[in-house]
Amino acid sequence: MKKYIILSAILFTGITFAQENNPKLEAVGELVKTTYYFENGKVQQEGFFKNGKLDGVWTSYDANGNKLAVANYDNGEKTGKWFFLTGTNLNEVDYSNSNIASVKTWKKDALVTRD
Secondary structure, three states: OHHHHHHHHHHHHHHHHHOOOOOEEEEEOOEEEEEEEOOOOOEEEEEEEEOOEEEEEEEEEOOOOOEEEEEEEEOOEEOEEEEEEEOOEEEEEEEEOOEEEEEEEEEHHHOOOOO
């Protein structure tokens, strides 16, 4: 399972640089909000760059608009908790110094929702 999480994390970060479609760029203070789109016009991935490096929260979606992953960067470094939604599982990967510190997995039916 850890290999799957690592592969997902690498794939998620690689999408940012492998896009063939031109992203939408928007200045937000000292940050650049960047949004990538699927061919169908739906958002594929969005987040911020600061001084040319990934920074803050990045969110990835599937072609139907469903959230797939939420990641955090600080000055280009992977940090904090990343979440990957895969089928019936929610995977939490905790990063420290851009290295995986821990991985937790929850089954969808065990999740608590708030109304």
